Amino acid sequence: MQFNLSQRTRKILISLAAGLMGNLLAYLSSLLTPMHPQVTFDFSHLATFGIAVAFGPFYGLLTGAIGAIYPYFEFAVWGIWGPAAGLAIIFGKAMTGFFCGLLRNRMPPFLAVTLSFIPESLFTFGFLQVMAVYLPAGMVNQDMTTSIITEGWVEVIMFSFIIETVMRRKVMELAVIMLEIFIIMFLVHKEFTHTLLLLLLITFTILVLFEIINPRIKNKDIPDSHDGDDPPPTI
Numbered sequence: 095m096q097f098n099l100s101q102r103t104r105k106i107l108i109s110l111a112a113g114l115m116g117n118l119l120a121y122l123s124s125l126l127t128p129m130h131p132q133v134t135f136d137f138s139h140l141a142t143f144g145i146a147v148a149f150g151p152f153y154g155l156l157t158g159a160i161g162a163i164y165p166y167f168e169f170a171v172w173g174i175w176g177p178a179a180g181l182a183i184i185f186g187k188a189m190t191g192f193f194c195g196l197l198r199n200r201m202p203p204f205l206a207v208t209l210s211f212i213p214e215s216l217f218t219f220g221f222l223q224v225m226a227v228y229l230p231a232g233m234v235n236q237d238m239t240t241s242i243i244t245e246g247w248v249e250v251i252m253f254s255f256i257i258e259t260v261m262r263r264k265v266m267e268l269a270v271i272m273l274e275i276f277i278i279m280f281l282v283h284k285e286f287t288h289t290l291l292l293l294l295l296i297t298f299t300i301l302v303l304f305e306i307i308n309p310r311i312k313n314k315d316i317p318d319s320h321d322g323d324d325p326p327p328t329i
Contacts, residue, residue, distance in 0.1 A: 109160070110156070112142075112144065112145045112299075113157045116137075116160065118295060119296065119299065120137060121164050133241045135245055135249060136165055138162065138164070138187070139187065139190060140253050141299060142187065144257060144299070145157040147194065151191070154192055154193075155192040157191055158188040158189070158190055162183050162188070165183050179225065182217070186221075189214050193213055194210035207257050208251065214246075219243060222238070222242065256300065
């Protein structure tokens with residue numbers, strides 16, 4: 095059976111799938127970093143950045159929002175923020191995907207990924223200051239705020255190197271980066287199985303990004319506005 099999909103529909107489906115993959119990345123990475131019930135590493139933005147760089151702001155926003163589902167339940171519904179205030183998590187991640195998509199053609203991927211996180215970082219800082227007022231005293235303190243912002247930037251810097259390497263198609267450099275990530279995380283957490291599963295998922299995600307981003311490089315960044323005019327792919 096053959097299905098004719100427009101380029102826009104295809105990109106939406108890929109973005110949704112990447113968002114689901116982002117949730118799995120978030121879950122596995124959170125198992126390795128129980129620094130605080132409300133502070134763990136969250137690798138979902140690897141999928142967000144990859145889609146934003148490949149497809150643009152709308153798709154980056156969509157992937158960021160979908161990829162925030164697990165963090166939303168973990169830190170808001172089951173955490174201290176609550177279901178309503180916790181929607182800020184989804185908004186912040188969607189914001190990063192949107193800004194990364196806007197910056198993708200204006201500067202190198204490394205800078206686009208890094209700079210796109212600034213709005214979310216500032217938004218998160220403001221959110222934590224507000225929640226410190228409304229939640230019981232001591233639940234949100236300076237240490238928590240510093241930890242959340244710091245771990246976010248550590249992730250983003252790491253992802254910026256990965257995305258830059260994917261864009262330049264430097265396979266050996268990427269392999270070295272992945273090995274370094276595995277060694278560091280294993281030495282810190284001493285959890286071989288979870289670390290290996292996370293590394294395998296990151297590797298699979300990167301392989302998918304290679305397949306998504308490489309056609310974009312070859313096609314010289316065909317604008318999204320032409321999606322409807324492109325001949326539909328056959329699946």
